[in-house]
Amino acid sequence: MSTLNNSTNIFWQEYPVGKAERQKLLNQKGCVVWITGLSGSGKSTLACSLSRELHSRGKLSYILDGDNLRHGLNKDLGFKPEDRTENIRRVGEVAKLFADAGLICIASLISPYRKDRDACRAMLPDANFIEVFMNMPIELCESRDAKGLYKLARAGKIKGFTGIDDPYEQPLNCEIEIQQSNGVCPKPVVLAGQVVTYLEEKGFLQVK
Ligand SMILES: Nc1ncnc2c1ncn2[C@@H]1O[C@H](COP(=O)(O)OS(=O)(=O)O)[C@@H](OP(=O)(O)O)[C@H]1O
Numbered sequence: 001m002s003t004l005n006n007s008t009n010i011f012w013q014e015y016p017v018g019k020a021e022r023q024k025l026l027n028q029k030g031c032v033v034w035i036t037g038l039s040g041s042g043k044s045t046l047a048c049s050l051s052r053e054l055h056s057r058g059k060l061s062y063i064l065d066g067d068n069l070r071h072g073l074n075k076d077l078g079f080k081p082e083d084r085t086e087n088i089r090r091v092g093e094v095a096k097l098f099a100d101a102g103l104i105c106i107a108s109l110i111s112p113y114r115k116d117r118d119a120c121r122a123m124l125p126d127a128n129f130i131e132v133f134m135n136m137p138i139e140l141c142e143s144r145d146a147k148g149l150y151k152l153a154r155a156g157k158i159k160g161f162t163g164i165d166d167p168y169e170q171p172l173n174c175e176i177e178i179q180q181s182n183g184v185c186p187k188p189v190v191l192a193g194q195v196v197t198y199l200e201e202k203g204f205l206q207v208k
């Protein structure tokens, strides 16, 4: 068997400027806000609102959105379980780089399998991985059906659709859980505020 593709005889190159110095420059701490949930649960909307809110406070963030990355970095991947696992692994690695750069990296992917999310968490110091669970009922997501995908999945025209005929494994120990309140989903700006408050309280938005 060929070993041409194996990474052997490789070494770690140290860089002259480190994470601590970059964080000081930016006056913020690099971390990953990982938003997980069903299609239509509001992941991208929260990611955008959070990014806007952080920007208005002078904080540098960057969104990694599943749909968008599948146009480039992950264009070779589909939705089979092993493809989703590789999708999440790659985005976890990229998110780790952004966090190392000192940014608040907002990853917004269905990321349906617990082991894949936990593997991303394990790539970072635990406190720097903030898992946000969009815990919206599938009935709400399906009623939104912004892209018409639930309709196609129900008609059997998309196979392996998350929540229909592919599983979504809820987080067991997420840092933030977003839910409806009295049957109503809070406005995106309110949800973004909830995450910003968490980041503030945990000291990510300044370097002392
Ligand atoms: N089979 C199937 N299951 C789920 N989603 C599907 C599927 N096929 C296409 N789509 C569209 O792909 C978007 C999800 O991509 P992700 O990279 O976030 O998925 S995953 O984390 O690898 O499961 C998802 O985007 P969101 O609606 O923003 O979640 C859909 O638009």
Ligand SMILES: Nc1ncnc2c1ncn2[C@@H]1O[C@H](COP(=O)(O)OP(=O)(O)O)[C@@H](O)[C@H]1O
Pocket (backbone or CB within 6 Å): 037, 038, 039, 040, 041, 042, 043, 044, 045, 046, 144, 146, 185, 186, 187, 188, 191
């Ligand atoms: N907090 C919210 N309140 C009301 N509607 C929302 C909220 N968040 C998202 N939506 C709507 O739900 C639909 C799906 O949101 P989206 O962010 O694309 O979900 P996802 O990225 O999880 O697929 C969109 O039409 C969006 O406008």
